[in-house]
Amino acid sequence: MRPAASRSLRNSTPRRTWRAVGSRLRTIDCGLIRYVDVAELLAAELVSNAVRHTKGPAAMRVKWAEGVLRIGAWDADPEPPEPPRSRGELEEVEAGRGMALVRACADVWGWQPSAREGNRGKFVWCELGAA
Structure with a gap:
């Protein structure tokens, strides 16, 4: 895999992003296949948050280096993300589970x-x- 790959998300959806990450990891032969399912989920959650909570542009970046797969989403809102909710709080709400999943x-x-x-x-x- 190249050191890093960025993808613009302006006209994308979390599903397309999920597929792109999975497809990319499946085609690389350096032990990344074990991360595909979790990486797809994490990419979809990060991208969903970036698209849902901002009106400006967004982009995704995937990087494999030194045995660590980093997935990230950039968005135009400078405010920090909401902290992940506790398990007890999640039982009472229908939305807001993304960062807890991450x-x-x-x-x-x-x-x-x-x-x-x-x-x-x-x-x-x-x-x-990274652990």
């Missing part, structure tokens, strides 16, 4: 302020294989 399935996750193509925003990422 926290549960990824080895680590985080966010940082960022800029892309002149737009301020944030980059929310998670990693597999």
